[in-house]
Amino acid sequence: ADTIKLAVMEPLSGTFKDIGDRYLEGVQYAAEVLNANGGINGQQVEVIPVDSELKPAIATTKATKLILTKGVKYFCGGTGSSVAGAMEVLAQKHSLIFYTYGMAAASLTGEKCSPNFFRVCANTDTHSAALATWVASKGFKKVACIAQDYSFGKEATAGFVNKLKELNPDAEVVAQILHPIGTKDFAPYVSQIINSGAEVVFTSNWGSDLTLLLKQAKPLGLKAKFACYYLNDDYAITAVSNDEAVIGSVGAEVYMLTIPGTANEKFIEGFKKSKGYYPTWLRGKAYLATMMWAEAVKKAGSVDVDAVRTAWEGLSYDGLAGTWTMRACDHQVQQPVWTAEVVAKNPFFKHAYVGPATMVAPEKINVPCEATGCKGLAK
Amino acid sequence: MMSSGRMQRYGLLLFFGFGALIAMPWVLGGYTLRLLTESIIFSLYAVSYNMLLGYAGLLSFGHAMFFGVGAFATTVALEHIAGLPLLLAVTMATAFTALVGLVVGILLLRVKGTPFALLTLAFNALFFSIGIKWTAVTGGDDGAIVNVPDINIGLIRLNLFDGPTVYFVTLAVVGSVIAFCWYFTRTAMGQSVLLIRENEERMRFLGYNTHVSRLILFVFSGSLAGLAGAFYAVLHGFVSLDAVSIAMTTKVLLMTFIGGIGHFVGPVLGAVFYTYFQNFISELTDSWPLIMGVLFIAMVLWTPGGLAGMIQSAAAWIAGRKASDGAPAEER
Amino acid sequence: MSEAFVFFLHGLAYAGLLFLVSSGLTLVFGMMNVLNFAHAAFYMLGAYLAFSIMQFSGSFLLAMVISPLVLLALGAIVEKFLLRRVHSGGHVYELLLTFGLAYVIQEAVKFIWGTTPQAIVVSGLLADTVNLFGVTYPVYRLFIFGLALTVGLAMALILYRTRVGIIVRAAVDDSEMVGALGINVPFFFMGVYAAGAALSAFAGAVAGPLLSVFPGMAEAILIDAFVVIVVGGMGSLGGAVLASFIIGELQSFGVLWFPKFSLALIYMLMALVLILKPEGLLGEKQ
C-alpha cells in the first residue's frame, strides 16, 4: 500500500534551526515507532521535512509543491504563528489537514479557527493559566510580568493576569513590562522589576529573550523567582549557563521528562536508545501530537481528510502526559499542563534541570469554547 | 536608432516570447506555473529596484519597505472596503505606496551614496518594527489573510485561487507594467535620470532640477515595488511581516545583481533564475544560503555584469564582434 | 536619585558595548569609505572563537586576545584576496561583496558550531559585583565601559596623533597619488580592514559573557551599529562615541520614562538627526 505522507514545516536553516530540528526529531521518532508497529492501518508513515525558513510565503510555496506533485494531505509544524496562518489558507484551498504541536497564539483556534487546523498543544491561555495556578498556589502577593512586545507576548501576559486575578484576588501585578523582541540589554527592565518589589516574575519569553533575561537578572541583584513558559528546556538552561540563575524558577509544558509513570520512562529510554539524546521539551511535544494524529487516522480507518477530521474531533488519547481530548468545537486539544521547578540535581544532566512535574488538570485551565472567539467550524 | 531589420528581429522575438508565455499553463505543471507567476511578480520588484540601482545609481537596502507597504495596503483595503474590486484595491495600494515613497524620498534623498544605502536599511528596519507593533494592519507576527475577491469582467468571473487564472492576470497586469518600465527608460525622464547619475552638477547647469528628478524616480520605483507587493499578497492569499523584512530587500538585491544591473532584462532574468534555483537547491541541502552566498561572491568577483552581462558577452563572442547597442540606456 | 544613577550606569554599560561594536565599522568606513556589511559577521565569529578558546583554555583573557588576532588575519586575507579585487568597481561592489561575505560567514558559523546558543562564563572578579556610591553593580558591566573607553582612546591616539589617519583618508581620495608619495597603500588598506575585523571580534568576545553566543547575534547587533554611525556621522570616531552614549542612555532612561516607546525612541532620534543634520551629529557635510 501507499505510504501516508506527513510534511513537517519547520525552520531547518537559519537562526531557528535548532528549534525546528528538535520538533522534526520528535515527529520522526513517532513515525519510527508507528512504522515499527506496522504503520497506521497497515500503511507506513513517510515524514517529509520541509524547511519553512519561518517565512509564510516560502512555506506555502513548498507546501503547494508537495500538494501538487506528491499529493501530500497532512502537514504539521510548531514554529511561527505566521506560518500557521498562511498554512490555514492553503489548507482551506486544497482541503488538507494541518496540525500544530507548538504554535501557541490563542487566536489560531479562536477568531481564526478553521476546520482544517488542529492544535495539539497548549495555547497562550492554558499555558499561562497553568503558571498562574502555580503562582497562586504558592501565595505570592506581588507579581511582575515581562514579555516580548508582540501579539504572542501580550496574549500570554493577558492570559496570565486574568487567571491570577481569578485564582488569587489578593495578588497584585506590580509591573507589567513589554520589551522589543531581540532585546540585548535587559538591565533597565530588571531594575524596574527590582524597584517594583516583585516576589515572582512571569515571562513568556523564548529564545535569546529568555536566556538573556535570566542571565542578566541575577548579577543585577534580582532575587525573585521566574515563572516561565519555556524553562523546562535544557537548551535555555545551558544557554544561561548559570545554575544559580535558574534554580527555584518554574517552567510549564504539556510534556516533560519528569512526568511520572512507567510509560514516560519507557518512552524516554526508547528515544534515548534510538537517537542518543533525551526527548526534552519540543521533541516530546511533537512526538505526542503526532501519535495523537495517528490515533485519529487509525480511528478513521482511511487517509481521507474528511474522515480523519471527523475521527479526530472528540478523540481521546492517553499518551504519557495525561489524557488528551480533541475538542470538536474549535479543534483545541484539552490536556493537562505540567509545571516543575528547576532543581540542581537531576538524573538527566550535569547542570540544573526541572524536578518532578506536577499536573494542572485540564478542567482548571480550559477556556470554554464560547469564550475563545471561535465562530464555529462549519466547512 | 534601430535599423528596420533589427526591428523585425526584435518584433519576431517578442512575438514568440509572448506566445510562449501564453502557452505556459498548458506546458508547465501546477507548481512550476506557480513559480513562474511568482517570478513575474519578482521580476517587477527587481525591475523597480534596478531603476534605482542600475539607472539612478542609488544603492538602497530598503526596497522591501515599499514591497511590504503595497502588500499590506492591498490586504487592508480588501478587508475594510466591502465589495472593492481587486484591481482597484491594487491600484489604491500602489498609489498609497507612492505617497509613502514621496515622504520617505523627501527625507532620504537628502543624502547620497553610502549614507543613503545605510539610511534605507535603517528605514527598512523601522518599517519592520512598526509592522510588528501595528497589529491592526499587519496582524503582527501572525500575519494577515488576504480576502482575494474574484475579478468580474462583464459575464466572466475570474477566481484567483485557480493557478492559470492568477498566472494570466499577473502576466497581463504586471507584464504590461514591466513593458512600460522598459519604455520609461527611453523617455525624457528616464534619460535624465541616467544623465544625472553620470554628472549631476552638469545637469543642474543644464536647467534640470535634479532633486526633483531623483524624487520622481524614487517614488516611481517605490510604487512599482508596491504593485509587486500587492500581487504577491494576492498570489499567496496571505501576507506576513516577511514582506517588509530586510530579508525581502536582500532578496531583491540578489535577484537584481545576479541578473545584472544596468541591463533592462537583467533583473527579469535574475528574478526567474533566483526563484527556480533557490527552489532547486533548497531541496538538496539545508545549507543552501551558503551556496547562494558563495555563488553571489563569485558573481561579484568575476562576472559583475550578471547573467545579462554573461549572455551579452556570449552573444558578442558568437557574433564575433562586440555588441554595440546604440541606446545609451543599456550601457553601464 | 539612586534610581536615576542605576539607570545611568545601565546606559553607560550599554553605550560601551555599542561603541565597541561600532568602532570597527566606523574605522573601516571612516578610513576606507567601505561600509563593511561583514562587520556583524566578524563580531559573531569573534564571539564564537572566544567561546571555543574559553572551552579549551578556560582563560577569558586569552579568548579576548586570541580571537581578535585570528580575525586580524582573516580580515587581512579578505581584504587582500577579495575586497581589493572589486575596489575598482566602486562602492556598490564593495558593499555587495561584504554583504555576500556576511552571508557566507553566518552560514559557516552555523555549520561549525551548530545553532544551539552557547554561553561564555566568566569567573572571579569579573563575575562579581562592586559597591559604587551605595549601588551594588556587576563588575562586568563596568568592565565593558572601561574597555570601550580604552579602545576609544587608543583609536583617537592612532588616528589623530599619528600619520596613519591622514594617509588612509588621502588614499580614499586618490590612492595612486599616495603611492607616488612613497606610501605602500595596499598594505595600509589591508591593515585598516584587518584592524576593523579585529575590533569587531574583540567586541564579540567582550559581548559574549553579557549576551549569549548564538547564530542570530549578528543580525541583532547590525542595525544597532548602523544606527550609531548614522546618528554620530559616518566614519566619525567622535560621532560614534557621542551616538553610543546618547543611544545607550536613551535606551535605559527610555525604559524608565517612556516604556511604551523604548524602541521607537531610537528611530525617532535617527529621524530627527536626519531631518536636522543629515550628515550625522559630528559628520562632515558631503
Added chain:
Amino acid sequence: MILDVCNMHSYYGKSHVLQGVDLALASGEMACLLGRNGVGKSTTLKSIMGLVKPREGTIRFKEGDIQGCQPYEIARRGLGYVPEERRIFKSLTVYENLLIGVKKPSGESSGQVWTVERIFESFPRLEERRNLMGGYLSGGEQQMLTIARTLMGNPELILVDEPTEGLAPLVAEAVLEMLATISATGIAILLVEQNYKAALKLAQGFFIMSKGRIVFQGDGKALLEAEEVRQKYLEV
C-alpha cells in the same frame, strides 16, 4: 647620472604612446622636457614613476634598476612626482596634505631637510590656508601645495609636470623661480613645460619630444641655435 632611461616603450591599452625614449639626467641638474600636446611628455614622467608600466626598456635611478617597481618603492628611493592634474587630497587640510608627503631622506641627505616650517617660509600663502580643505584651494594654491607636498619627501630628483598651467603670470614666474631655488640646493629636476622661453632661463638641459620619441637633446645654447627644430616641434 642620477637618472638613466633607455629605450622605454609604454602603452595605453593598444595605443603605443612611448616608442623608445632615451633620456639621462645628472645629479643636481635641472632639465626641461618640451613638446606639443599629446606627444607623451606626461606619459614619460608617469612611466619613470611607475604609474604607467613600461613594457620595454630600462630605467635606472641612482644606479639601481627601478623598472617594474611599485610607485611607492620608487618614491622611497628618492624620486618625487608633481602631477599635471595636481591631485591634491580634497578632503585633507593643507597641513595634512603636507604631512602625507613626509618621508625620511633616502640616501645621504643633501643639504637641509624639508620641514613644514621651511615649506611655510617658502610658501607663505599655504600657511594662511593651513587648515583649509585641499579641495577648496584655488588653482594656483593647489599648484603650490602639490610641489610643497613632494618636497616634504626630501626627494633627490623631482619630476614636475607643467607647473605653471593655470597660474597667473606673476605666480607662474614665482613658481619657476622657486624651482630654480630648489634646484640650487642640489635636487635634480626634470621639468615638463609648454613655455620654453620661460624654461630657457632656468634649465641646463633640454629634451624635445615628438610622437613618443626624443627628437632633440642639448643645452640652452644648442636649443636657441636649432632654429629649425624649434620651428618644427615647438612654435606655431
Added chain:
Amino acid sequence: MAILQAKDVKKHFGGLKVLTGVTFSVGEMEKLAIIGPNGAGKTTLFNIVSGKFPATSGKVEFCSRDVSGDSSYRRSRLGMARSFQITNIFQKLSVIDNVLAGVRSRAGLRHHLLKCPHKDRKLIERSEAILDRVGLLDYRDTPAQDLAYGQQRALELGVTLSMDPRLILLDEPTAGMSRQETNDAIEMIQRVTRDIACVIIEHDMNVIFSLADRIAVLHYGTILACDAPDVIRSDQRVKDAYLGEETQ
C-alpha cells in the same frame, strides 16, 4: 542695456573673506574678461553668478531680474550657461548625447514621462547643428571619454551652448592647451559667441586680449579696475598686482 549685473557681491567662507564687494555689469553681446591672481576669487564669483552656491550678501541680476535666490537650474533655464575650469562632461555618453541633454532641456523635455528624445528629429538636428559649430560633427557617436583633451574642451563648450544661452560664463577655456590649440579655441569662441554675451576667466593674456571688449581685474576680493584692454594693459596697478612686466 546690461544683461548681467552683480551688485556688491560678498562671499565669506567662515572667517575667510574671499569676495569683499564685487560690482560689475555685462552688456548685451559684450565680452567681458575677468583676470586676477590665483585665489583672487574668480571661480568663486562664477559660482555665485551661476548659482552653484549663494553669496553671503549682494545681488545678481540677470535680464533685469533678481536671480540671487534662484538655484542654478533656474538660472540656466533663463539663458545663462557656464563651462567649467575642469572638463565637466558626460564621459561615458556619446558626443551627440552630451549635447542633446542641453537641447532637450531647452525644449522643455526634462521630465516627460512619455516622449522619447532620441526619436525627436528636431532635437537631433539642433544638436547636430551645435556639434557642427564646435567642429565635432565627425565625432557624433564617439564616447566623450575617447576624445582628445582639446576636443573634450570643445565639447565642453558645445554642451554649454546647447542651452542656446544669452550669456555664457567660460572658466579658463584654454587651460592646458598648446599654442596651436589655444589659437583654434580662440577662433571658435569668437565664432560661437558672436551674438551672445560672454564672461571669460583666463590667465593667458593672449586669449584675453584677442577676445575681450573689456577687462575686469579682480584683486583681494574687489574689482581693482575695469576698462578696455589697452587701458588695463598700461595700468601700473594691474602690472604690479598681476601681469608683471612680461606682457606681450
